[in-house]
Amino acid sequence: MSDRPTEPAFDPDTYAQTVAGALGIALDPAWIAPITANLRVLHAAAETVGAFPLPDEAEAAPVFTA
Amino acid sequence: MSAVTDWSTAPAADIAAAFAAGAVTARAVTDAALARIARLDGRVNAFTDVVTERALARAGALDAARARGAAPGPLAGVPFAAKNLFDIAGLPTRAGARINRERAPATHDAALIARLEAAGAVLVGGLNMGEYAYDFTGENVHDGNTLNPHDFGHMSGGSSGGSGGAVAAGLVPLALASDTNGSIRVPSAFCGCFGLKPTYGRLSRAGTFPFVGSLDHLGPMARTSLDLALAYDAMQGPDAADPAAATRPPEPVVPHLAKGATGLRIAVAGGYFSRGGEAEAFEAVAHCARALGVTRTVEIPEAARARASAYLITAAEGAALHLDRLRSRARDFDPAVRDRLIAGAMLPAPFVERAQRFRRWYRDAVLALFETVDVILAPSTPCRAPRSGQATFVLDGVELPVRPNIGLFTQPISFIGLPVAAVPVRLDGGLPLGVQVIAAPWREDLALRVAHHLEREGVSLAPVAALESA
Numbered sequence: 001m002s003d004r005p006t007e008p009a010f011d012p013d014t015y016a017q018t019v020a021g022a023l024g025i026a027l028d029p030a031w032i033a034p035i036t037a038n039l040r041v042l043h044a045a046a047e048t049v050g051a052f053p054l055p056d057e058a059e060a061a062p063v064f065t066a
Numbered sequence: 067m068s069a070v071t072d073w074s075t076a077p078a079a080d081i082a083a084a085f086a087a088g089a090v091t092a093r094a095v096t097d098a099a100l101a102r103i104a105r106l107d108g109r110v111n112a113f114t115d116v117v118t119e120r121a122l123a124r125a126g127a128l129d130a131a132r133a134r135g136a137a138p139g140p141l142a143g144v145p146f147a148a149k150n151l152f153d154i155a156g157l158p159t160r161a162g163a164r165i166n167r168e169r170a171p172a173t174h175d176a177a178l179i180a181r182l183e184a185a186g187a188v189l190v191g192g193l194n195m196g197e198y199a200y201d202f203t204g205e206n207v208h209d210g211n212t213l214n215p216h217d218f219g220h221m222s223g224g225s226s227g228g229s230g231g232a233v234a235a236g237l238v239p240l241a242l243a244s245d246t247n248g249s250i251r252v253p254s255a256f257c258g259c260f261g262l263k264p265t266y267g268r269l270s271r272a273g274t275f276p277f278v279g280s281l282d283h284l285g286p287m288a289r290t291s292l293d294l295a296l297a298y299d300a301m302q303g304p305d306a307a308d309p310a311a312a313t314r315p316p317e318p319v320v321p322h323l324a325k326g327a328t329g330l331r332i333a334v335a336g337g338y339f340s341r342g343g344e345a346e347a348f349e350a351v352a353h354c355a356r357a358l359g360v361t362r363t364v365e366i367p368e369a370a371r372a373r374a375s376a377y378l379i380t381a382a383e384g385a386a387l388h389l390d391r392l393r394s395r396a397r398d399f400d401p402a403v404r405d406r407l408i409a410g411a412m413l414p415a416p417f418v419e420r421a422q423r424f425r426r427w428y429r430d431a432v433l434a435l436f437e438t439v440d441v442i443l444a445p446s447t448p449c450r451a452p453r454s455g456q457a458t459f460v461l462d463g464v465e466l467p468v469r470p471n472i473g474l475f476t477q478p479i480s481f482i483g484l485p486v487a488a489v490p491v492r493l494d495g496g497l498p499l500g501v502q503v504i505a506a507p508w509r510e511d512l513a514l515r516v517a518h519h520l521e522r523e524g525v526s527l528a529p530v531a532a533l534e535s536a
Contacts, residue, residue: 015412016408016409019412020408023392023393023411023412025396025408025411028396028397031404031405031408034401034402035408036409037405038381038406038410042377042378042409042410044374045378046378046421048370048371048374049375049378049420050417050420052368052371052427054424054427058426058427059426060422060425060426061426061429064425065266065483066267066482066483066484066508
């Protein structure tokens with residue numbers, strides 16, 4: 001049995017309404033569905049990027065140069 | 067030159083040559099451009115502002131200078147227009163947004179407008195765009211959509227939709243545009259134009275409204291590769307007013323254009339860039355490859371993750387830029403843009419930082435690839451221009467939303483700032499397609515040489531849309 005706590009499921013609805021308060025953005029209820037749809041896409045993109053094993057030494061460029 | 071009857075549909079190089087030879091006045095060319103805009107733009111909706119008085123004054127000054135014996139600039143007498151995120155003195159800088167038109171009028175022109183005018187070009191107006199450049203469609207809820215001049219039922223592509231529409235419709239031979247994730251390359255493909263997205267940092271962004279600072283590029287769109295090169299050469303050079311501008315001296319391309327593809331190691335991008343689109347998008351690439359005698363394929367590593375990273379960074383940086391407006395003016399945004407920006411504001415910081423760290427890895431991996439190849443060919447878009455208002459399309463059997471997915475082949479390239487000449491390709495009598503001619507950083511010369519070669523071979527052409535007979 002692993003000691004690792006169970007990973008909670010991502011609930012974009014609850015997340016959006018909570019974080020909106022922290023950001024100071026007043027959400028019209030009609031906006032929730034499209035915002036959460038976008039959050040799902042962003043979450044999937046973050047999982048795609050996060051799955052790539054980067055060395056700890058791979059630092060973000062402080063100033064991006066081509 | 068005497069055969070030219072409508073100077074507004076002539077290439078910039080021909081106009082400048084005719085002006086230099088005394089065969090035409092800047093006033094006559096400007097009059098022709100303004101008349102064509104007045105006659106046709108009501109159907110295309112490419113322009114949001116036409117600066118008639120300014121353009122006529124500028125043309126008159128050019129004619130007077132020539133009469134005094136002054137040497138004409140390389141773009142003397144050439145009309146051009148700029149996406150309305152470029153500052154135009156006397157106008158509020160819209161950036162496609164309702165909110166922005168409340169801004170005070172700009173007091174100076176954007177750096178690239180000033181540089182084109184220093185080369186003799188004549189600004190005739192500001193061009194429509196997707197709100198705050200967060201768009202691939204060319205649709206705008208405030209100013210109306212720019213329609214595709216080759217078929218009004220289809221998208222122009224965006225966010226530089228007005229730039230693509232104006233060039234394809236022959237309203238101007240040259241337009242300025244911006245490209246954060248594909249906003250020059252997508253409308254170039256859909257409208258059948260040539261476009262140049264230079265290396266990140268190559269052309270000054272001073273005096274333009276930003277979107278994503280670490281991804282924003284500016285560049286020209288035109289109907290010939292020579293016109294792109296002429297404009298690009300006129301705009302190069304450092305600028306302390308843009309913190310990302312490189313300090314490199316100008317490296318003119320025009321003198322090298324005629325070398326074409328001779329001696330270059332060219333390959334087609336495989337893997338990610340060979341699937342996820344309609345067959346004709348890949349046939350356009352193959353068409354160019356055949357003309358260049360290219361049989362080699364290379365794989366750009368981890369392109370899907372690069373695209374995902376660009377998507378995350380765009381969402382977060384764009385949202386941070388607009389956070390105050392999202393708090394105070396959310397209802398004044400285009401709803402589609404607002405919802406994406408609000409979601410971006412909610413991204414956890416480690417997700418964005420991870421994408422930035424991946425960017426470093428990916429940049430190093432792709433630069434290593436350029437040790438064995440000079441130019442890489444890839445599709446500009448996964449399909450021809452979708453119908454106006456189309457919300458979804460089917461790619462590889464999967465139904466996807468149109469708006470964010472049009473740029474799936476452009477995003478992995480601009481993510482690390484590589485220079486791209488976007489070339490138009492017509493496979494048949496239908497709408498055009500586009501191919502990205504991609505080079506290593508600071509090698510715009512190679513991308514433009516290949517574009518010029520393809521044009522010379524008749525593979526890549528950008529005819530004016532047949533509006534007068536439509």
